Amino acid sequence: MLSKRIIPCLDVRDGRTTKGIKFKNNVDIGDPVAMARFYYEQGADELVFYDITASSDHRPIMIDVVRRTAEEIFIPFSVGGGIRTVEDMREVLLAGAEKISVNTAAVKNPRIITEGAKAFGKQCVVLGMDVKRVEKSAKIPSGYEIVIHGGRTYMGIDALWWAKEAENLGAGEICLNSIDADGTQEGYEMTLTKMISEAVNIPVIASGGAGKPEHLASVLKEAKADAALIASMTHYGTYTIKGIKEYLKDQGVCVRMKW
């Protein structure tokens, strides 16, 4: 049976992870490569790097992080943030990432999904969606709207429509981030996740709101997500990947226990 994936997400700025991490082991907590290695050894099923570097001049620093990570870990990892062209995608994939994720660039230019899928295969192209709950309307019938700029700019695009459209355009996977739930640690956006996961036939990664293992169990079972993104739960040492997986296994969720 296919396992549900647990995916730690690392925010990287100018080659350093941005959240303070309380790993007890003797690792450089600001070095994304060391963190990637730590999570690899702890049983993460996949990793996500999100490049929040402001200046595109610093792009080579992220490419170097990707290259060094690929030398160290032998599980898939994806890179998002600042990818605007097929050439950007190629650079990241050649450096050793398994997947690239596009978010704002795809909203502004949906063709990049198709071009990326044609050039590298659908499985490489993850659509990142930032979503906010709104009043249901003729324009936003699902009651969930696509936003960019961390939720400050509403795009007038229905999230459910966009997910299906992205699948048609050639996205291989969707990383679904609820801006409402993000950072709350009070649980994933269940209604949104279930709606999108049931509407598309590509895997959906739930993102935003994870605070305790119960949240992962709910989103993976009831909301039918294929994978769950986590950050602060494990970054701050509150939980371990192994501990989370043991809990999930007890709850009847199929997870990878041998690594």
Add this chain to the structure above:
Amino acid sequence: MIAIIDYRAGNLTSVARAVRRLGYECSVTDEHRKITGSDRVIFPGVGAAGKAMSDLKALGLDQVLRDVYASGKPILGICLGTQIIFEYSEEDDTPCLGILPGVVRRFPEPLIDPDTGTRLKVPHMGWNVVDWLQEHPVFAGIDQDASFYFVHSYYPAPSEEDLVVGRTPYGLPFASAVARDNLVAVQFHPEKSGRPGLNILSNFCKWDPDHA
């Protein structure tokens, strides 16, 4: 030296990185002489069967691969490489190398999990287990419950059951590891499957088919 066949199919650097990490020299190459002069050959690939076969033919590598198999040199197929070793793929209606008997089929849609009755997504993407049916030196020491990383929408359907070393349940129990003579081939990505995957690559790098 290990030759990793370069036919412009997907990200080949990850296979090379894993092999080098294990301490073996390898070369990602399309040069016939380098391939025939190597100690063993890895045939990876991500992408679509139609384009892969036309690229292989354009580079003359289809015949090189058949010759390598006939020569007795160890060969490891990975993912699309594994599929192309069979006779035919439903993907792009593609005649393939025909080194192994059988075809490559698309997962049916809708794909239903027989145990739960729920609909399964295609591609089959993520970690799944292999039910190991036969012993083989390349899969020696691998835990029965170890998981491997898969990404594919088509699966190998060998026409001779004795080829099948392992099966993976995803709506149907498809052949995820096959072997014959000096050839082993897997549908999953050992280079992306953590330690169990690296162990398989390591076993392959040491495998002597003449002393099985």
